Amino acid sequence: MPQTREPVHWEWAPARQRCLREARRILGNRDDAEEAVQEAFVRAWRKRAACRTPGAPLPWLIQITRNEAMRLAARRSRRQASEIPEAEPDAVPAPASETQIDRTLTTVATEQALSTLCEEERRLIRLRYEEDLTQGQVAAALGVPEGTVKVRLHRVRARLRGVARDLAA
Helix, strand or coil, X not given: CCCCCCHHXXXXXXXXXXXXXXXXXXXXXXXXXXXXXXXXXXXXXXXXXXXXXXXCCHHHHHHHHHHHHHHHHHHHHHHHHHCCCCCCCCCCCCCCCHHHHHHHHHHXXXXXXXXXXXXXXXXXXXXXXXXXXXXXXXXXXXXXXXHHHHHHHHHHHHHHHHHHHHHHC
């Protein structure tokens, strides 16, 4: 019987550094990346028995970190969108900064990409990312196995990446 390393003996510090780089790549902000990595490691610790490769947990940890970073980015984006104050009717609009323009273009591109999905796929994305449900919770809400949710999400994300590339071209 091969001997596996217990999660308690995993090399957490080097894994943390690699996960921090990944989260920072996604979020672009060190403080947000730190928050995402911390949340990812809490999740990883709680679910450590689910790691299929306990002898080499880094890919598993990085994926959890990506998910947390994307979840954090989505939450922050929704919060910022809801905090935009109403403009006064007589006020002269200020010129849009490049950041605002970039955000608007990203929002439009996201809406265009999502419009290519069927209603069932949009519901899947809405449950997972807008309502921030886990894959297990999404599976329960849809009445399908969790593995089905994982496969469908993978396929939808791959299709959306292709659409995003097409829109950017």
